[in-house]
Amino acid sequence: MIAKGGLLEGKRGLIIGVANKRSIAWGIAQKATEAGAQLCLTYQNERLGENVRELAAELKHPLLTMMDVGSDSQIVMAFDEIRKKWGKLDFVVHAVAYAPRQALAGSFLDTSREDFRVALDISAYSWRPSPTQPSRSCRRAAPS
Numbered sequence: 001m002i003a004k005g006g007l008l009e010g011k012r013g014l015i016i017g018v019a020n021k022r023s024i025a026w027g028i029a030q031k032a033t034e035a036g037a038q039l040c041l042t043y044q045n046e047r048l049g050e051n052v053r054e055l056a057a058e059l060k061h062p063l064l065t066m067m068d069v070g071s072d073s074q075i076v077m078a079f080d081e082i083r084k085k086w087g088k089l090d091f092v093v094h095a096v097a098y099a100p101r102q103a104l105a106g107s108f109l110d111t112s113r114e115d116f117r118v119a120l121d122i123s124a125y126s127w128r129p130s131p132t133q134p135s136r137s138c139r140r141a142a143p144s
């Protein structure tokens with residue numbers, strides 16, 4: 001059981017990247033909860049959603065939503081849901097990484113342009129500031 005109270009008391013945060021209990025995002029979620037935060041966890045797809053739902057049972061009043069960061073429409077839908085339910089976010093953790101399996105084997109010099117593009121798109125570009133992205137959602141004032 002996770003203790004309550006601390007630096008993040010009253011804060012609401014989004015954590016992207018929990019897949020299982022070994023995910024660094026899950027470690028962050030536990031620590032943020034210990035510090036008092038209420039969290040939204042996203043999951044990449046329904047299969048991973050099962051794990052995330054089980055883990056989230058340890059959190060206080062979590063919000064859960066699906067978000068594949070490779071899909072702009074899923075990003076928009078997830079942030080719309082958070083905005084409707086919470087109005088604003090105080091912090092966001094992006095702990096997402098992906099590379100196609102073949103790009104993780106052999107020499108880096110053999111990495112194809114397409115595999116490199118996919119890895120950068122999911123692991124880095126998905127965090128870009130844009131109208132649909134958290135940097136702006138975080139700034140939005142919560143409805144009274």
Ligand SMILES: NC(=O)c1ccc[n+]([C@@H]2O[C@H](COP(=O)([O-])OP(=O)(O)OC[C@H]3O[C@@H](n4cnc5c(N)ncnc54)[C@H](O)[C@@H]3O)[C@@H](O)[C@H]2O)c1
Pocket residue numbers: 016017018019020022023024025043044048067068069070095096097098122
């Ligand atoms: N685990 C560690 O100790 C550690 C330490 C330092 C840095 N990191 C970095 O943290 C990041 C996450 O690593 P991890 O060890 O937690 O691995 P992990 O596999 O548990 O986490 C990666 C997450 O990315 C998600 N993801 C991949 N593609 C996605 C997509 N299209 N849409 C949404 N989510 C997607 C996966 O679902 C998973 O939740 C990596 O960049 C890793 O290098 C990890």
